[in-house]
Amino acid sequence: MPRATVDINPGQRPDEDPSLAVRNNGGVPPSADPAPAGRREALLVLSFGGPEGHDDVMPFLENVTRGRGVPRERLEEVAEHYHHFGGVSPINDQNKALIAAVEADLAAAGVELPVYWGNRNWAPFVEDTWQQLADDGIEHVYVLATSAYASYSGCRQYHEDIARARVATGGGPTAEKLPHYFDAPGFVQANADALAAAIATLPEELRGTARLVATAHSIPDTMAAVAGPGGHAYEAELTTAAQLAVDAAAPGRSFDLVWQSRSGPPSVPWLEPDVNDHLRALAAAGEQAVVLFPVGFVSDHLEVVWDLDNEARETAEELGLAFARAATAGTHPAFVRSLVELLGERRAGGEPRLGTNCPASCCFVAPRRPGAA
Numbered sequence: 001m002p003r004a005t006v007d008i009n010p011g012q013r014p015d016e017d018p019s020l021a022v023r024n025n026g027g028v029p030p031s032a033d034p035a036p037a038g039r040r041e042a043l044l045v046l047s048f049g050g051p052e053g054h055d056d057v058m059p060f061l062e063n064v065t066r067g068r069g070v071p072r073e074r075l076e077e078v079a080e081h082y083h084h085f086g087g088v089s090p091i092n093d094q095n096k097a098l099i100a101a102v103e104a105d106l107a108a109a110g111v112e113l114p115v116y117w118g119n120r121n122w123a124p125f126v127e128d129t130w131q132q133l134a135d136d137g138i139e140h141v142y143v144l145a146t147s148a149y150a151s152y153s154g155c156r157q158y159h160e161d162i163a164r165a166r167v168a169t170g171g172g173p174t175a176e177k178l179p180h181y182f183d184a185p186g187f188v189q190a191n192a193d194a195l196a197a198a199i200a201t202l203p204e205e206l207r208g209t210a211r212l213v214a215t216a217h218s219i220p221d222t223m224a225a226v227a228g229p230g231g232h233a234y235e236a237e238l239t240t241a242a243q244l245a246v247d248a249a250a251p252g253r254s255f256d257l258v259w260q261s262r263s264g265p266p267s268v269p270w271l272e273p274d275v276n277d278h279l280r281a282l283a284a285a286g287e288q289a290v291v292l293f294p295v296g297f298v299s300d301h302l303e304v305v306w307d308l309d310n311e312a313r314e315t316a317e318e319l320g321l322a323f324a325r326a327a328t329a330g331t332h333p334a335f336v337r338s339l340v341e342l343l344g345e346r347r348a349g350g351e352p353r354l355g356t357n358c359p360a361s362c363c364f365v366a367p368r369r370p371g372a373a
């Protein structure tokens with residue numbers, strides 16, 4: 001069969017061109033009916049992907065930033081972060097661990113469902129996994145994206161990945177993406193447990209007064225403005241997730257939500273303040289200790305182990321601030337349980353929620369056209 005091509009990036013809003021609306025689940029409208037008996041189903045863990053060695057780093061970064069207007073200098077800077085870890089992203093081992101934990105939870109619950117893995121930017125590429133799903137006779141796939149939140153990068157782009165994979169495969173299984181899980185009880189519990197554990201690592205006299213600082217990946221202001229059906233859902237969902245974690249781990253305490261890992265040309269505004277600037281402001285205001293909790297990430301991505309554990313920690317040291325960094329959800333058993341429950345909800349025909357069923361223009365960001373300034 002000839003491989004079809006798809007123009008994913010016409011630079012036009014989906015509400016101006018209805019053909020773009022089919023990005024939702026790769027063009028398959030989610031159904032509120034229970035899975036038909038006998039349908040062959042699978043779970044696909046769909047992730048970002050990351051390099052496996054020095055030689056992978058630049059080709060990987062070129063995949064990530066194609067059409068996104070990220071300056072070469074920024075790529076070279078981020079490449080150094082990867083090279084610092086042997087050119088190996090931590091994300092692949094973390095995805096393997098998550099898949100093993102989900103498989104074990106499914107098996108313990110007596111659910112027979114194969115689990116597959118595919119990525120947007122590096123092997124195993126989702127297009128290849130989709131071909132495997134088709135070859136294995138899978139008819140329908142539930143997609144668990146490794147982001148808990150709204151936004152183009154964290155939600156819509158995963159719908160586009162599904163659409164691209166379905167086109168590349170000439171169809172294959174139908175698909176539905178699981179909803180955003182920022183407020184799933186197990187995600188909250190994992191973050192709350194980690195926050196409590198991080199606070200407990202500080203010297204006793206600082207535990208009660210340390211500033212609690214939630215962090216998430218910064219995104220361009222324009223991307224934030226269109227996240228979710230009414231806009232700004234990325235910030236709103238992050239605020240909710242951070243609040244729920246603080247309510248459980250340190251009831252009554254306040255927290256700040258700040259941003260990290262800004263990319264893009266300096267002329268383009270992204271969400272602020274940056275975590276390092278925020279630490280400077282806290283020190284200037286007389287604070288003595290901080291606990292960072294990267295609630296915006298589901299596992300210890302490179303942004304966490306580099307931008308927080310190296311850069312932000314160094315900033316805090318220079319400022320004389322005591323510093324602790326909370327773990328991410330990773331494979332916390334409550335988190336894994338919640339993911340499997342979300343899957344069960346979809347299989348039982350629960351009303352599709354945001355992330356499964358996204359309005360046509362939700363999170364849509366026009367890419368930069370080649371040659372555009």
Ligand SMILES: CC1=C(CCC(=O)O)c2cc3nc(cc4[nH]c(cc5[nH]c(cc1n2)c(C)c5CCC(=O)O)c(CCC(=O)O)c4C)C(CCC(=O)O)=C3C
Nearest residue numbers: 048050064068078089090091146147153154217263301302
């Ligand atoms: C919101 C968000 C998430 C969270 C949601 C989710 O998890 O999906 C996320 C995750 C990740 N981002 C990652 C890596 C990168 N992101 C980049 C660039 C960008 N990220 C953006 C946003 C996000 N990114 C944006 C708006 C850009 C600018 C280019 C563009 O508009 O797309 C670049 C290019 C270099 C740079 O400029 O930093 C890299 C290398 C990795 C892998 C890390 C590892 O290897 O452990 C992960 C999980």
Ligand SMILES: [Fe+2]
Nearest residue numbers: 153217261263
């Ligand atoms: Fe990113």
